[in-house]
Amino acid sequence: MRLIASDLDGTIVGRDGKISPRTVRAFHDAADAGVQIVFVTGRPPRWLTPLREQIGHEGMVICSNGAVLYDLAEDRVLSAQTVPHPDLFAAREIILGLHPRATFAAETTEGFQLEPGFAESSSVELLGKIMPRPLRESLVAGDSVVKFLARVGELEPDAFLAEVLPAVSHLVAVTHSAPTVALLEMARPGINKAVTLAGYADSLGIDAGDVVAFGDMPNDIEMLEWAGHGYAMASGHPLAIGAARFKAPAFEDDGVARIIESRLARL
Template sequence: MRLIASDLDGTIIGRDGKISARTVRAFKDAAAAGVEIVFVTGRPPRWLDPLREQIGHEGTVICSNGAVVYDLVRSEVISAKTLPHTNIFQAREIILRLHPRATFAAETTFGFQLEPGFVEQGSVELLDGIEPMLLEQSLTERDAVVKFLARGRDLDPDTFLAEVQDAVSHLVAVTHSAPTVALLEMAQPGINKAVTLAGYASSLNIDPQDVVAFGDMPNDIEMLEWAGHGYAMASGHPEAIGAARYQAPAFADDGVAQILEARLAEL
């Protein structure tokens, strides 16, 4: 084990935004043992405070499902794979034909833009002063979009994913990570967590066989398949569990910490 690559939400972070003391200790013990650690998340850079405040991570974070590589120490984007605006607007039109009530948003390298109805009144985004506007009106040539989002109303998340993926896969790479919300996350075709993690590992001369990865949702599947030791959380999505070679105990049982403790004992 030379590199640990871990998802965040549902893997080490709960709905309350907390990381358990046992999990924090396991990551700190791994770092002290000389193991490289990279977190690989669908979150944008602005949502990485739990890593700073609870783990004290001072390394690289792969964000936005692989579209962004971020330096947490310098609070700086190292690289970004952006999505052409033409692809966004074409995908939006196709999705609206399938589901006229769908609403949309876009993550950029420096912020977030959303359309009316995408979030509920009183949400963090609205409280931060983001004014809902149609993306055709708000996006400018300077806006580098790293993730395009579509939210369906009263839809099953997996059904929404399957329908949209078939229709727009020539324009965007589609996945989802919200277990109970029909929220699709779209990126430049060919971009996912595994692609960016593979490049990061290669830059450190680390072979996939020496990588231990953890995840729980469909957006983790490629990463779990790529890593020599990919662990799906027992509490995770059935497709993630089916794709991984190994299974970690459930999130509620500190599954990641349990695996790391056992592997560190073998070093």
């Protein structure tokens, strides 16, 4: 075990935004033992507060499902894989043809843009009082879109993914990570957590066989398959569990911490 790659939400971060003390200790112990740590998340860089305030992580974070490599210590985007605007708008039209009431948003390296109806008013306030506008008005030519989002209210998340994926896969990569909301996360084709993690591990001279990865949702599948020791959380999505070689105890049972502790004891 030379590198630990961990998802955040549902894997080590709860719905309350907290990371358990046991999990914090496990990551500190791993770092003290010389193991490299990287967090791999669907979150954008601006939502990394739990890592800063609870773990004190100052290393690399792979954000936006692999589209962004971020240096947390320097608060700097090191690389970004973006969705061309024409492909984004073409995918938007296809999704609207399937679900006319769908709403959309775009995560950029500069911020966040959302259309009316995409989020509740209280959520918009938390995002910095962003004014909802159609993306064709709010996105300007220089905006670097790293994640394109689509949301509907009348479907289960898996059903929405299954319907949209074959229709837009020539334009964007599609996944989801929200357990109860039909919210699709789209990126440039070929971009996922595994691709960027593999590149980062290679830059450190670390092979997949020496990587331990943790995740819980469909957006973690490629990462769990790529890592030599991919652990899906027992509390995770069935597709993630089915893709992983190994299973960690549930999030509520400090599953990640338990696996790290066990593997450190064997070093």
